[in-house]
Amino acid sequence: MKFELPLPLYKKLTVTFRVEPGCLGPEGAAHIKGFCKHAKKMVVALDSDFIRWVIIPRYDKSLPETEYKTNGKRLNQQQAALYLSAFNKNLDDFEAHLDEQLTHLIDSYLGR
Numbered sequence: 001m002k003f004e005l006p007l008p009l010y011k012k013l014t015v016t017f018r019v020e021p022g023c024l025g026p027e028g029a030a031h032i033k034g035f036c037k038h039a040k041k042m043v044v045a046l047d048s049d050f051i052r053w054v055i056i057p058r059y060d061k062s063l064p065e066t067e068y069k070t071n072g073k074r075l076n077q078q079q080a081a082l083y084l085s086a087f088n089k090n091l092d093d094f095e096a097h098l099d100e101q102l103t104h105l106i107d108s109y110l111g112r
Helices: 028-043 077-085 091-109
Strands: 013-019 051-057 066-070 073-075
Touching: 013 028, 013 077, 013 091, 028 051, 028 091, 066 077, 073 077, 077 091
Parallel strands: 013 051
Antiparallel strands: 013 066, 066 073
């Protein structure tokens, strides 16, 4: 299937990634909001033709770390994988790349 990129916002896959304050060390709670803003700026261009990024603190551990939505509807893992496959992306590789990028962003944010 061929898509005209960039997709309109309502057709983009919204990827919500919740970052736990503890990822930033013992003082993470004091830095998590600033880090999330920083991370959002750094990943906003990543696959921006079909992805909308939301990076927020994860204060509620009952919420999933990563959540996918499109057109206001939540997608399960299988649906997200199908969506990404339309853009020649594999969900496992996509999530691994995101985790890797966030690790680098944490290190740069903390000056390591």
